[in-house]
Amino acid sequence: MQHTVEVLLPLGVKTPFTYALPAEMGLLCVGDIVLVPFRGKELWGVVWQLDTNPYKGELKSIRQKAELPPLPDQFVTFLKRIADYNYFPLGLSLKLTLSQTFLETKKTRKFVDLTPLQLDHHTPIFSAEQQYAIDHMVTAIDTHRFQPIVLDGITGSGKTEVYLEAIHQTIKTGKQALVLLPEIALTNQMLARFEKRFGKSPLLWHSNVSPTFKRQTWQAVLKGEAQVIVGARSALFLPFPNLGLIIIDEEHDGSYKQEDQITYHARDMAVLRASLEQAPIVLVSATPSLETVQNIEAERYQKLTLSTRHGGAVLPSIHPIDMRQQPKGWLSPPLLNAIQKTLERQEQVMLFLNRRGYAPLTLCRQCGLRLTCPSCAVALVEHKHHQRLCCHHCGYSQTRPKNCPDCGAEDSFIPCGPGVERVHEQVCKRFPSARVEVLTSDTLTSVDLLSEVIEKIRRHEVDIIIGTQLLAKGHHFPLITLVGVIDADLGLSGGDLRCGERTYQLLHQVSGRAGREKHLGHVLLQTYSPDHPVMQSLCQQNRDQFNKLELVDRQEHHMPPFSRLVSLNLGGRDQTLVAETARQLGFKAPKVDAVQIFGPAPAPISYLRGKHRWRFLLKADKAYPIQRLLDHWLSQVKLPSSITLDVDVDPQSFY
Incomplete structure (x- = not known):
């Protein structure tokens, strides 16, 4: 008789795996990070469930437990909820937060500065509007309650100074704060403002941060040692044990939508996380998204307005x-x-x-041939700076041909636009x-x-x-x-x-x-x-x-934010097989009053990165459980191994 636990691995799997718990390891709890054998190698995973029924068969055993705190309960719930809502395998939600490199034990020099922020370093003078907004945020922070707040301020109105003061109050209460920015290009100017306000820079989290810095930052967050993180959308998946405030700067920005492989909208998932953490979330913009505007109209979000530019x-x-x-x-x-x-x-x-570039189109003046990417159904963009014609979708590039491949005319290509x-x-x-x-x-x-x-x-x-x-x-x-x-x-x-x-x-x-x-x-x-x-x-x-x-x-057209869209994208290298698979899936499409299904049809860019593409678009009532319909529908058709199916809940682009 042996005790067992369910361990979730950061892979494209829907369920956790069962492992034996060695007697000498003692008790584990949900969220503990453990090393387990898997298909000839060892992987770090997370204890997802404690088995109450002893397992009599032969099982592989857990190798060791990481010398780190467990993932917080509310964070484990968050990972479950985002996988369910965005309709991707549960293991991929763990992959968003847990990299194998974060658990490396090799000794390296300490890069991360964990000295406390200087809360009295510099306090700016606020306008009456700014102070009013700050007072409302402070009330939500002090009461530790979920409150979506929209900081709606015209450009140059001092929105950043307002939310930096909210961070100040969060740190005073002993909580952690997270600031999401749409692009890493904005982080340096944010650092300058942050350093002026608190005497030091916050910890950063984005794709340009070194692996060593990321490992130390991730562990500092989990241990509760990191006070503030400023980062791109992936910072939302850091395992804060004591999160007291989330800021989404430029909340309307399309960069918050992750569209490759694991699809999610960081702004919307941040609201979900704030609700689970019982923390206020501040959505900052001079031009709030229509989804946010509608949430204000429906009184789900509170709006705070800055209507004048700072400094006159x-x-x-x-x-x-x-x-x-x-x-x-x-x-x-x-x-x-x-x-x-x-x-x-x-x-x-x-x-x-x-x-970007010099010209969006390059045409032959003799026969009208448009130079296109061999792997995508799009035109090549001329970049004079690099002396290349480039595809902005797959990265392919080439020099401009001397002769037209169609009519043979020499030096006939001209830039257009x-x-x-x-x-x-x-x-x-x-x-x-x-x-x-x-x-x-x-x-x-x-x-x-x-x-x-x-x-x-x-x-x-x-x-x-x-x-x-x-x-x-x-x-x-x-x-x-x-x-x-x-x-x-x-x-x-x-x-x-x-x-x-x-x-x-x-x-x-x-x-x-x-x-x-x-x-x-x-x-x-x-x-x-x-x-x-x-x-x-x-x-x-x-x-x-x-x-x-x-x-x-x-x-009038029953479109978001008054409905929900879901995009299903089929792709493969065999054009005929992709089209036939799409038709077979279409034959099995359910008929439900609350859901309209459009397609199958070739995608607007029907050939992308070497794959032919077909798609469906679903439009559903807001309250309809669209994920259950997807479960029922997609289980009826076995896709060929060479065909990929990507599901995008709340798509932001339609190419």
């Missing part, structure tokens, strides 16, 4: 330039004149185009004495490089900044008084459910870079659709009216 700065004026009335060219005369006047005043200009590199070329020709800098993820390949360029801009060593959405969020450049948007309509095409919302949010954020301090700011939007509701709302600076129109449209 005022919002910039925003004007459209109707490109239908302008001569041919990427830069219109009104924008060029505004740039000239801004430079004469010795102020800075930001030009925004959310398109502008990217930031092409805008840079035009700007340098028009303003040869100006100091111009391009900011994109292609040229600034690390946080340190980005920080260097940002410091150059702040020291006024740059006159004109040209960039993509890397420029849009959070940066504070006091001398930028003119923002020009080159192709403001870019995000409005494609039929995406959220294209209008995303375009408004992005352009609102970009506009907010102008006139941050004493200087008045101006924004010029080059558009072929000046009467579009997005452009009208931006120019009138009437965000609430835009949200109202969008919500009415979504409700």
Whole structure:
């Protein structure tokens, strides 16, 4: 007779495995981290359940228990809930938090600074609005209760200082705090503000952090030694035993959605985690997502508003330039004149185009052949800086061919459309004495490089900044008084459910870079659709009216946030087999009044990374248990081993 435990491993498995508990190991509890044999090797896993019925068969034994505290009960529950909601195997939820490298026992130098924050290092002076917001957050923190709070503040209103004060109060109560940022590009400026407020930097968690630093940070979090973590979406899966506050900065940002392999939305899962931890969560944005707006309307979330810019700065004026009335060219005369006047005043200009590279299309002028990626059904983007044609989906690149492979014409390929590199070329020709800098993820390949360029801009060593959405969020450049948007309509095409919302949010954020301090700011939007509701709302600076129109449209069509979507994506290298498998799955589709099933149909990008793709889209009532329907439906069809099926609950993109 032997005692057994169920151990979950961080693999794509749906259930834990049974192991024998050696008598000399003593008692274990749920959440304990243990080393077990598995298929010829040893893996760290987590005790998921204590078996009450003795097992009489032959079992492999647990090798050892880690010298660490167990995963907290509420965190184990969180991992179960996210796997269930997002419809992925339970073991993958553990994989989100437990890496085998985190349990390495080798001795290394201590990299992580665990000295306490200096709570009295620097206390800023707050406006009446800021203090009102802080007081409400402090009440929720002190009472240790779940409270979703939306900090809705215009750009430059001091939202960061407000939530840093909330972190101060959290640390005073002996709790831990987590701050999520949408992109690691924002972490350096956050560190500067954090260090000014608390005398030292917080611990960081993102993809550029070294393995040794991650291991020490993960263990410090589990032991309760880490007071504050600032990180990307993956930081949500750190095993805090005493979490007292979660901050989601730029909560509307699409980067919070994980779309590869394990799909989840970090913002929504953070709300779930806060509810299990009985902790307040603060969703911060100048342009809250429509899901958040609807939760405010339904009184599920509390809204705190910051309506004025910090330090007396005022919002910039925003004007459209109707490109239908302008001569041919990427830069219109009104924008060029505004740039000239801004430079004469010795102020800075930001030009925004959310398109990397030199040109989005390369065509043969003789036969019209479009150069496309051999592994994806998309056009190759020319990058003049690297002298390559690149695929932005799979990373494939090639040089531009000398002869057209279709018609044989020599030197016949021409670039079509502008990217930031092409805008840079035009700007340098028009303003040869100006100091111009391009900011994109292609040229600034690390946080340190980005920080260097940002410091150059702040020291006024740059006159004109040209960039993509890397420029849009959070940066504070006091001398930028003119923002020009080159192709403001870019995000409005494609039929995406959220294209209008995303375009408004992005352009609102970009506009907010102008006139941050004493200087008045101006924004010029080059558009072929000046009467579009997005452009009208931006120019009138009437965000609430835009949200109202969008919500009415979504409700009329029973779309999120008034319903739930689920995307099923089939992929494989055999085009015929993928199509046939999709049809077989379609024959078994259930018929339920509360659920509409669209498809099967080829995906909008039907060939991606070497795989042919078909998809289904499900639209269900909000309260309907869609995961149960998926269980019943998908169990009826055995997929060929060469076909993958990815389920995306609450999809954010539809390619």
